[in-house]
Amino acid sequence: MTSTTVPTELVRSAQTYFGRWKNAIRELGVIQRRKEYAETAAIRYGYESRRIWSDDAIKEALMSASLRDLTSMEFREQYGNMSESIDRRFGGVLKACESFGVPKLRRDNTDIYKFAGYAFEELVGELFTEIGMDIAKQQRFGDCIPDFVSGNTWYDAKLSEWTVHTSDTIKKYEPKCDRLVIVFLRGNITTDRMLTDKTRIVNVRHYVDQLPRISRGFYLRKFSEIEQRIEDEVA
Incomplete structure:
Protein backbone atom coordinates (compact mmCIF):
# COMPACT_ATOMS: atom_id res chain seq x y z
CA MET A 1 0.00 0.00 0.00
CA THR A 2 1.59 3.26 -1.16
CA SER A 3 0.50 6.89 -0.84
CA THR A 4 -0.28 6.94 -4.58
CA THR A 5 -2.95 4.20 -4.31
CA VAL A 6 -5.20 5.83 -1.69
CA PRO A 7 -7.34 9.01 -1.67
CA THR A 8 -5.40 12.28 -1.32
CA GLU A 9 -7.52 13.32 1.67
CA LEU A 10 -6.44 10.20 3.58
CA VAL A 11 -2.77 10.85 2.82
CA ARG A 12 -3.05 14.44 4.05
CA SER A 13 -4.77 13.35 7.27
CA ALA A 14 -2.09 10.72 7.87
CA GLN A 15 0.66 13.31 7.34
CA THR A 16 -1.08 15.69 9.76
CA TYR A 17 -1.28 13.16 12.57
CA PHE A 18 1.83 11.02 11.91
CA GLY A 19 4.16 13.29 9.95
CA ARG A 20 4.66 10.89 7.03
CA TRP A 21 2.55 8.28 5.24
CA LYS A 22 5.03 5.50 6.11
CA ASN A 23 4.82 6.44 9.77
CA ALA A 24 1.03 6.05 9.66
CA ILE A 25 1.34 2.62 8.02
CA ARG A 26 3.78 1.48 10.67
CA GLU A 27 1.87 2.92 13.64
CA LEU A 28 -1.47 1.48 12.53
CA GLY A 29 0.00 -1.97 11.97
CA VAL A 30 -1.15 -2.25 8.36
CA ILE A 31 1.93 -4.17 7.28
CA GLN A 32 1.53 -6.65 10.12
CA ARG A 33 -2.14 -7.23 9.29
CA ARG A 34 -1.29 -7.81 5.65
CA LYS A 35 1.33 -10.34 6.77
CA GLU A 36 -1.21 -12.10 9.01
CA TYR A 37 -3.73 -12.17 6.14
CA ALA A 38 -1.13 -13.69 3.82
CA GLU A 39 -0.30 -16.37 6.37
CA THR A 40 -3.99 -17.16 6.88
CA ALA A 41 -4.54 -17.37 3.13
CA ALA A 42 -1.55 -19.67 2.76
CA ILE A 43 -2.99 -22.08 5.31
CA ARG A 44 -6.52 -21.91 3.94
CA TYR A 45 -5.66 -22.39 0.30
CA GLY A 46 -2.82 -24.81 0.74
CA TYR A 47 0.10 -22.70 -0.39
CA GLU A 48 2.10 -23.77 2.65
CA SER A 49 1.70 -27.43 1.70
CA ARG A 50 3.82 -26.72 -1.38
CA GLY A 101 19.08 -44.05 8.31
CA VAL A 102 16.78 -42.85 11.09
CA PRO A 103 15.20 -45.48 13.41
CA LYS A 104 11.75 -46.13 12.01
CA LEU A 105 8.79 -44.61 13.80
CA ARG A 106 6.32 -46.96 15.45
CA ARG A 107 3.54 -48.27 13.26
CA ASP A 108 0.01 -47.29 14.11
CA ASN A 109 -2.73 -49.51 15.49
CA THR A 110 -4.37 -50.54 12.22
CA ASP A 111 -7.47 -52.01 13.90
CA ILE A 112 -8.59 -48.70 15.36
CA TYR A 113 -8.12 -46.96 12.01
CA LYS A 114 -10.25 -49.58 10.28
CA PHE A 115 -13.01 -49.14 12.87
CA ALA A 116 -12.79 -45.35 12.76
CA GLY A 117 -12.75 -45.33 8.96
CA TYR A 118 -15.92 -47.40 8.81
CA ALA A 119 -17.64 -45.24 11.45
CA PHE A 120 -16.65 -42.05 9.61
CA GLU A 121 -17.89 -43.40 6.28
CA GLU A 122 -21.26 -44.36 7.76
CA LEU A 123 -21.66 -40.94 9.38
CA VAL A 124 -20.73 -39.12 6.16
CA GLY A 125 -23.42 -41.12 4.35
CA GLU A 126 -26.01 -40.04 6.91
CA LEU A 127 -24.83 -36.43 6.64
CA PHE A 128 -25.04 -36.43 2.83
CA THR A 129 -28.59 -37.76 3.01
CA GLU A 130 -29.64 -35.20 5.61
CA ILE A 131 -28.42 -32.24 3.53
CA GLY A 132 -30.43 -33.56 0.59
CA MET A 133 -27.76 -35.20 -1.57
CA ASP A 134 -28.94 -38.06 -3.78
CA ILE A 135 -26.25 -40.68 -3.20
CA ALA A 136 -25.61 -44.34 -3.89
CA LYS A 137 -23.24 -46.31 -1.64
CA GLN A 138 -20.42 -48.62 -2.67
CA GLN A 139 -21.29 -49.00 -6.34
CA ARG A 140 -18.79 -51.07 -8.32
CA PHE A 141 -17.18 -49.67 -11.47
CA GLY A 142 -14.78 -52.36 -12.62
CA ASP A 143 -12.11 -52.55 -9.92
CA CYS A 144 -13.27 -49.27 -8.31
CA ILE A 145 -15.78 -49.06 -5.45
CA PRO A 146 -16.13 -45.41 -4.39
CA ASP A 147 -17.71 -44.80 -1.00
CA PHE A 148 -20.49 -42.69 -2.51
CA VAL A 149 -21.70 -41.69 -5.96
CA SER A 150 -23.91 -38.72 -6.74
CA GLY A 151 -24.58 -38.14 -10.43
CA ASN A 152 -21.21 -38.07 -12.18
CA THR A 153 -19.29 -37.30 -8.98
CA TRP A 154 -17.53 -39.90 -6.84
CA TYR A 155 -16.92 -39.29 -3.13
CA ASP A 156 -14.23 -40.94 -1.03
CA ALA A 157 -14.25 -40.59 2.77
CA LYS A 158 -10.84 -40.52 4.43
CA LEU A 159 -9.94 -40.13 8.08
CA SER A 160 -7.10 -37.67 7.46
CA GLU A 161 -6.25 -34.90 5.01
CA TRP A 162 -2.79 -36.33 4.35
CA THR A 163 -4.02 -39.90 3.60
CA VAL A 164 -4.73 -38.98 0.00
CA HIS A 165 -1.00 -38.54 -0.61
CA THR A 166 -0.21 -42.12 0.45
CA SER A 167 -3.06 -43.89 -1.34
CA ASP A 168 -3.72 -44.60 -5.01
CA THR A 169 -7.28 -43.25 -4.89
CA ILE A 170 -6.75 -40.37 -7.30
CA LYS A 171 -4.67 -42.39 -9.76
CA LYS A 172 -7.18 -45.24 -9.70
CA TYR A 173 -10.45 -43.28 -9.69
CA GLU A 174 -9.86 -40.26 -11.92
CA PRO A 175 -9.80 -42.15 -15.25
CA LYS A 176 -13.26 -43.56 -14.49
CA CYS A 177 -15.19 -40.58 -13.14
CA ASP A 178 -15.97 -37.00 -14.13
CA ARG A 179 -15.28 -35.53 -10.68
CA LEU A 180 -13.78 -36.89 -7.48
CA VAL A 181 -14.27 -35.38 -4.02
CA ILE A 182 -12.11 -36.46 -1.08
CA VAL A 183 -13.96 -35.76 2.20
CA PHE A 184 -11.75 -35.96 5.29
CA LEU A 185 -12.10 -35.68 9.05
CA ARG A 186 -8.69 -34.91 10.58
CA GLY A 187 -6.72 -31.95 9.28
CA ASN A 188 -7.29 -28.29 8.47
CA ILE A 189 -11.02 -27.61 8.93
CA THR A 190 -10.88 -24.78 6.36
CA THR A 191 -9.44 -26.95 3.57
CA ASP A 192 -11.50 -26.86 0.38
CA ARG A 193 -9.33 -26.85 -2.72
CA MET A 194 -8.63 -28.63 -6.00
CA LEU A 195 -5.78 -31.14 -5.98
CA THR A 196 -6.07 -31.77 -9.73
CA ASP A 197 -8.40 -30.67 -12.52
CA LYS A 198 -10.81 -33.40 -11.43
CA THR A 199 -10.17 -33.92 -7.73
CA ARG A 200 -11.30 -31.70 -4.88
CA ILE A 201 -10.34 -32.22 -1.22
CA VAL A 202 -12.60 -30.79 1.47
CA ASN A 203 -13.03 -31.06 5.23
CA VAL A 204 -16.29 -32.69 6.33
CA ARG A 205 -17.15 -29.50 8.24
CA HIS A 206 -18.01 -27.95 4.84
CA TYR A 207 -21.03 -30.27 4.67
CA VAL A 208 -21.91 -30.00 8.36
CA ASP A 209 -22.19 -26.23 7.90
CA GLN A 210 -24.92 -26.81 5.29
CA LEU A 211 -27.22 -28.16 8.01
CA PRO A 212 -29.52 -25.98 10.11
CA ARG A 213 -27.64 -24.85 13.21
CA ILE A 214 -29.82 -26.96 15.46
CA SER A 215 -28.72 -30.14 13.62
CA ARG A 216 -24.97 -29.48 13.47
CA GLY A 217 -24.20 -30.40 17.06
CA PHE A 218 -25.07 -34.09 16.59
CA TYR A 219 -22.58 -34.56 13.74
CA LEU A 220 -19.85 -32.44 15.31
CA ARG A 221 -20.14 -34.52 18.49
CA LYS A 222 -20.04 -37.82 16.59
CA PHE A 223 -17.04 -36.76 14.52
CA SER A 224 -15.28 -35.58 17.67
CA GLU A 225 -15.92 -38.99 19.28
CA ILE A 226 -14.24 -40.75 16.36
CA GLU A 227 -11.20 -38.48 16.64
CA GLN A 228 -11.03 -39.00 20.40
CA ARG A 229 -11.26 -42.77 20.00
CA ILE A 230 -8.24 -42.71 17.71
CA GLU A 231 -6.26 -40.50 20.11
CA ASP A 232 -7.11 -42.74 23.06
CA GLU A 233 -6.01 -45.90 21.24
CA VAL A 234 -2.71 -44.62 19.87
CA ALA A 235 -1.68 -42.63 22.93
Whole structure:
Protein backbone atom coordinates (compact mmCIF):
# COMPACT_ATOMS: atom_id res chain seq x y z
CA MET A 1 0.00 0.00 0.00
CA THR A 2 1.59 3.26 -1.16
CA SER A 3 0.50 6.89 -0.84
CA THR A 4 -0.28 6.94 -4.58
CA THR A 5 -2.95 4.20 -4.31
CA VAL A 6 -5.20 5.83 -1.69
CA PRO A 7 -7.34 9.01 -1.67
CA THR A 8 -5.40 12.28 -1.32
CA GLU A 9 -7.52 13.32 1.67
CA LEU A 10 -6.44 10.20 3.58
CA VAL A 11 -2.77 10.85 2.82
CA ARG A 12 -3.05 14.44 4.05
CA SER A 13 -4.77 13.35 7.27
CA ALA A 14 -2.09 10.72 7.87
CA GLN A 15 0.66 13.31 7.34
CA THR A 16 -1.08 15.69 9.76
CA TYR A 17 -1.28 13.16 12.57
CA PHE A 18 1.83 11.02 11.91
CA GLY A 19 4.16 13.29 9.95
CA ARG A 20 4.66 10.89 7.03
CA TRP A 21 2.55 8.28 5.24
CA LYS A 22 5.03 5.50 6.11
CA ASN A 23 4.82 6.44 9.77
CA ALA A 24 1.03 6.05 9.66
CA ILE A 25 1.34 2.62 8.02
CA ARG A 26 3.78 1.48 10.67
CA GLU A 27 1.87 2.92 13.64
CA LEU A 28 -1.47 1.48 12.53
CA GLY A 29 0.00 -1.97 11.97
CA VAL A 30 -1.15 -2.25 8.36
CA ILE A 31 1.93 -4.17 7.28
CA GLN A 32 1.53 -6.65 10.12
CA ARG A 33 -2.14 -7.23 9.29
CA ARG A 34 -1.29 -7.81 5.65
CA LYS A 35 1.33 -10.34 6.77
CA GLU A 36 -1.21 -12.10 9.01
CA TYR A 37 -3.73 -12.17 6.14
CA ALA A 38 -1.13 -13.69 3.82
CA GLU A 39 -0.30 -16.37 6.37
CA THR A 40 -3.99 -17.16 6.88
CA ALA A 41 -4.54 -17.37 3.13
CA ALA A 42 -1.55 -19.67 2.76
CA ILE A 43 -2.99 -22.08 5.31
CA ARG A 44 -6.52 -21.91 3.94
CA TYR A 45 -5.66 -22.39 0.30
CA GLY A 46 -2.82 -24.81 0.74
CA TYR A 47 0.10 -22.70 -0.39
CA GLU A 48 2.10 -23.77 2.65
CA SER A 49 1.70 -27.43 1.70
CA ARG A 50 3.82 -26.72 -1.38
CA ARG A 51 6.77 -25.49 0.66
CA ILE A 52 10.04 -27.18 -0.34
CA TRP A 53 11.67 -28.77 2.70
CA SER A 54 15.41 -29.43 2.75
CA ASP A 55 16.78 -32.91 3.43
CA ASP A 56 18.39 -31.62 6.63
CA ALA A 57 15.07 -30.25 7.91
CA ILE A 58 13.27 -33.51 7.15
CA LYS A 59 15.97 -35.62 8.78
CA GLU A 60 15.99 -33.42 11.87
CA ALA A 61 12.20 -33.72 12.21
CA LEU A 62 12.32 -37.51 11.80
CA MET A 63 15.11 -37.81 14.36
CA SER A 64 13.11 -35.71 16.81
CA ALA A 65 10.00 -37.84 16.25
CA SER A 66 12.00 -41.03 16.70
CA LEU A 67 13.51 -39.83 19.97
CA ARG A 68 10.03 -38.93 21.22
CA ASP A 69 8.73 -42.38 20.19
CA LEU A 70 6.02 -40.98 17.92
CA THR A 71 4.00 -43.20 15.60
CA SER A 72 3.93 -42.39 11.89
CA MET A 73 0.40 -41.00 12.28
CA GLU A 74 1.43 -38.79 15.20
CA PHE A 75 4.29 -37.48 13.04
CA ARG A 76 1.78 -36.53 10.33
CA GLU A 77 -0.37 -34.70 12.86
CA GLN A 78 2.58 -32.64 14.12
CA TYR A 79 4.33 -32.11 10.77
CA GLY A 80 1.36 -32.00 8.39
CA ASN A 81 2.87 -29.89 5.61
CA MET A 82 6.24 -31.58 5.81
CA SER A 83 4.67 -35.03 5.72
CA GLU A 84 3.00 -34.19 2.41
CA SER A 85 6.39 -33.31 0.96
CA ILE A 86 7.84 -36.54 2.40
CA ASP A 87 5.08 -38.58 0.78
CA ARG A 88 5.77 -37.05 -2.62
CA ARG A 89 9.54 -37.42 -2.42
CA PHE A 90 10.02 -40.66 -0.51
CA GLY A 91 6.71 -42.50 -0.73
CA GLY A 92 5.92 -42.28 2.98
CA VAL A 93 7.29 -41.46 6.42
CA LEU A 94 8.70 -44.92 7.14
CA LYS A 95 10.48 -45.00 3.77
CA ALA A 96 11.96 -41.57 4.53
CA CYS A 97 13.30 -42.92 7.84
CA GLU A 98 14.95 -45.76 5.96
CA SER A 99 16.42 -43.39 3.39
CA PHE A 100 18.01 -41.18 6.07
CA GLY A 101 19.08 -44.05 8.31
CA VAL A 102 16.78 -42.85 11.09
CA PRO A 103 15.20 -45.48 13.41
CA LYS A 104 11.75 -46.13 12.01
CA LEU A 105 8.79 -44.61 13.80
CA ARG A 106 6.32 -46.96 15.45
CA ARG A 107 3.54 -48.27 13.26
CA ASP A 108 0.01 -47.29 14.11
CA ASN A 109 -2.73 -49.51 15.49
CA THR A 110 -4.37 -50.54 12.22
CA ASP A 111 -7.47 -52.01 13.90
CA ILE A 112 -8.59 -48.70 15.36
CA TYR A 113 -8.12 -46.96 12.01
CA LYS A 114 -10.25 -49.58 10.28
CA PHE A 115 -13.01 -49.14 12.87
CA ALA A 116 -12.79 -45.35 12.76
CA GLY A 117 -12.75 -45.33 8.96
CA TYR A 118 -15.92 -47.40 8.81
CA ALA A 119 -17.64 -45.24 11.45
CA PHE A 120 -16.65 -42.05 9.61
CA GLU A 121 -17.89 -43.40 6.28
CA GLU A 122 -21.26 -44.36 7.76
CA LEU A 123 -21.66 -40.94 9.38
CA VAL A 124 -20.73 -39.12 6.16
CA GLY A 125 -23.42 -41.12 4.35
CA GLU A 126 -26.01 -40.04 6.91
CA LEU A 127 -24.83 -36.43 6.64
CA PHE A 128 -25.04 -36.43 2.83
CA THR A 129 -28.59 -37.76 3.01
CA GLU A 130 -29.64 -35.20 5.61
CA ILE A 131 -28.42 -32.24 3.53
CA GLY A 132 -30.43 -33.56 0.59
CA MET A 133 -27.76 -35.20 -1.57
CA ASP A 134 -28.94 -38.06 -3.78
CA ILE A 135 -26.25 -40.68 -3.20
CA ALA A 136 -25.61 -44.34 -3.89
CA LYS A 137 -23.24 -46.31 -1.64
CA GLN A 138 -20.42 -48.62 -2.67
CA GLN A 139 -21.29 -49.00 -6.34
CA ARG A 140 -18.79 -51.07 -8.32
CA PHE A 141 -17.18 -49.67 -11.47
CA GLY A 142 -14.78 -52.36 -12.62
CA ASP A 143 -12.11 -52.55 -9.92
CA CYS A 144 -13.27 -49.27 -8.31
CA ILE A 145 -15.78 -49.06 -5.45
CA PRO A 146 -16.13 -45.41 -4.39
CA ASP A 147 -17.71 -44.80 -1.00
CA PHE A 148 -20.49 -42.69 -2.51
CA VAL A 149 -21.70 -41.69 -5.96
CA SER A 150 -23.91 -38.72 -6.74
CA GLY A 151 -24.58 -38.14 -10.43
CA ASN A 152 -21.21 -38.07 -12.18
CA THR A 153 -19.29 -37.30 -8.98
CA TRP A 154 -17.53 -39.90 -6.84
CA TYR A 155 -16.92 -39.29 -3.13
CA ASP A 156 -14.23 -40.94 -1.03
CA ALA A 157 -14.25 -40.59 2.77
CA LYS A 158 -10.84 -40.52 4.43
CA LEU A 159 -9.94 -40.13 8.08
CA SER A 160 -7.10 -37.67 7.46
CA GLU A 161 -6.25 -34.90 5.01
CA TRP A 162 -2.79 -36.33 4.35
CA THR A 163 -4.02 -39.90 3.60
CA VAL A 164 -4.73 -38.98 0.00
CA HIS A 165 -1.00 -38.54 -0.61
CA THR A 166 -0.21 -42.12 0.45
CA SER A 167 -3.06 -43.89 -1.34
CA ASP A 168 -3.72 -44.60 -5.01
CA THR A 169 -7.28 -43.25 -4.89
CA ILE A 170 -6.75 -40.37 -7.30
CA LYS A 171 -4.67 -42.39 -9.76
CA LYS A 172 -7.18 -45.24 -9.70
CA TYR A 173 -10.45 -43.28 -9.69
CA GLU A 174 -9.86 -40.26 -11.92
CA PRO A 175 -9.80 -42.15 -15.25
CA LYS A 176 -13.26 -43.56 -14.49
CA CYS A 177 -15.19 -40.58 -13.14
CA ASP A 178 -15.97 -37.00 -14.13
CA ARG A 179 -15.28 -35.53 -10.68
CA LEU A 180 -13.78 -36.89 -7.48
CA VAL A 181 -14.27 -35.38 -4.02
CA ILE A 182 -12.11 -36.46 -1.08
CA VAL A 183 -13.96 -35.76 2.20
CA PHE A 184 -11.75 -35.96 5.29
CA LEU A 185 -12.10 -35.68 9.05
CA ARG A 186 -8.69 -34.91 10.58
CA GLY A 187 -6.72 -31.95 9.28
CA ASN A 188 -7.29 -28.29 8.47
CA ILE A 189 -11.02 -27.61 8.93
CA THR A 190 -10.88 -24.78 6.36
CA THR A 191 -9.44 -26.95 3.57
CA ASP A 192 -11.50 -26.86 0.38
CA ARG A 193 -9.33 -26.85 -2.72
CA MET A 194 -8.63 -28.63 -6.00
CA LEU A 195 -5.78 -31.14 -5.98
CA THR A 196 -6.07 -31.77 -9.73
CA ASP A 197 -8.40 -30.67 -12.52
CA LYS A 198 -10.81 -33.40 -11.43
CA THR A 199 -10.17 -33.92 -7.73
CA ARG A 200 -11.30 -31.70 -4.88
CA ILE A 201 -10.34 -32.22 -1.22
CA VAL A 202 -12.60 -30.79 1.47
CA ASN A 203 -13.03 -31.06 5.23
CA VAL A 204 -16.29 -32.69 6.33
CA ARG A 205 -17.15 -29.50 8.24
CA HIS A 206 -18.01 -27.95 4.84
CA TYR A 207 -21.03 -30.27 4.67
CA VAL A 208 -21.91 -30.00 8.36
CA ASP A 209 -22.19 -26.23 7.90
CA GLN A 210 -24.92 -26.81 5.29
CA LEU A 211 -27.22 -28.16 8.01
CA PRO A 212 -29.52 -25.98 10.11
CA ARG A 213 -27.64 -24.85 13.21
CA ILE A 214 -29.82 -26.96 15.46
CA SER A 215 -28.72 -30.14 13.62
CA ARG A 216 -24.97 -29.48 13.47
CA GLY A 217 -24.20 -30.40 17.06
CA PHE A 218 -25.07 -34.09 16.59
CA TYR A 219 -22.58 -34.56 13.74
CA LEU A 220 -19.85 -32.44 15.31
CA ARG A 221 -20.14 -34.52 18.49
CA LYS A 222 -20.04 -37.82 16.59
CA PHE A 223 -17.04 -36.76 14.52
CA SER A 224 -15.28 -35.58 17.67
CA GLU A 225 -15.92 -38.99 19.28
CA ILE A 226 -14.24 -40.75 16.36
CA GLU A 227 -11.20 -38.48 16.64
CA GLN A 228 -11.03 -39.00 20.40
CA ARG A 229 -11.26 -42.77 20.00
CA ILE A 230 -8.24 -42.71 17.71
CA GLU A 231 -6.26 -40.50 20.11
CA ASP A 232 -7.11 -42.74 23.06
CA GLU A 233 -6.01 -45.90 21.24
CA VAL A 234 -2.71 -44.62 19.87
CA ALA A 235 -1.68 -42.63 22.93
